[in-house]
Amino acid sequence: MGLFGRDGKGNPFDWLVIGLGNPGEKYANTRHNVGEDALRLLAQRRGETLKGGKDNALLAETRFGPPGNDQRVALAFPITFMNESGRAVGALARRFRIESPERIIVIQDELDLPPGEMKLKSGGGLAGHNGLRSITQHLGTQDFLRVRIGVGKPDSAHVGKVHVLAKIPKRQREILDVAIVDAADAVEMIIADGIDAAMQRYNRR
Numbered sequence: 001m002g003l004f005g006r007d008g009k010g011n012p013f014d015w016l017v018i019g020l021g022n023p024g025e026k027y028a029n030t031r032h033n034v035g036e037d038a039l040r041l042l043a044q045r046r047g048e049t050l051k052g053g054k055d056n057a058l059l060a061e062t063r064f065g066p067p068g069n070d071q072r073v074a075l076a077f078p079i080t081f082m083n084e085s086g087r088a089v090g091a092l093a094r095r096f097r098i099e100s101p102e103r104i105i106v107i108q109d110e111l112d113l114p115p116g117e118m119k120l121k122s123g124g125g126l127a128g129h130n131g132l133r134s135i136t137q138h139l140g141t142q143d144f145l146r147v148r149i150g151v152g153k154p155d156s157a158h159v160g161k162v163h164v165l166a167k168i169p170k171r172q173r174e175i176l177d178v179a180i181v182d183a184a185d186a187v188e189m190i191i192a193d194g195i196d197a198a199m200q201r202y203n204r205r
Helices: 031-045 082-095 130-139 160-165 170-193 195-202
Strands: 015-019 057-064 071-078 104-110 118-122 145-150
Touching (some): 015 082, 031 145, 031 160, 031 170, 057 170, 071 082, 082 104, 104 130, 104 170, 145 170
Parallel strands (some): 015 071
């Protein structure tokens, strides 16, 4: 059987939510790690802590939704570097028996959106994002969901890599913190109401 689908080992998890970034204090609070920030907020809202384990990821297993109608959700931050994120995501998709790529939500930084703008996307291109490229290679598909947090394009004096790995100025940090909350809210809405309803709400603002 392929990567997605039931394999007879028990009930699959309903969702896998991935927050992208680079591991270590050096990269904390950089533009490239806004996905991690949103993921940690989701865990915090549920009283969970991301903990180390196998599959190259920090992980929390939790539930979203009201009792009796809740969904099993794995929250994960790959502790590979960004360009190897797919190693963790592929292993986690197998481990939690995720049935479809549309049940994987990736929270990411997005150069093509202005700082603080947050948009949702289902499948589509990779826009040169090394984390998305790695995930696509390991899943064998681009059809996963993306929660894109805009960090803006660098000015002419900076290349993209320097821009996304730089510490964020205070004023822009405040803008991004609002977008991180929006991203966490959007993940919750995707899980509760579906990607189409969430896109209608967040992509038209």
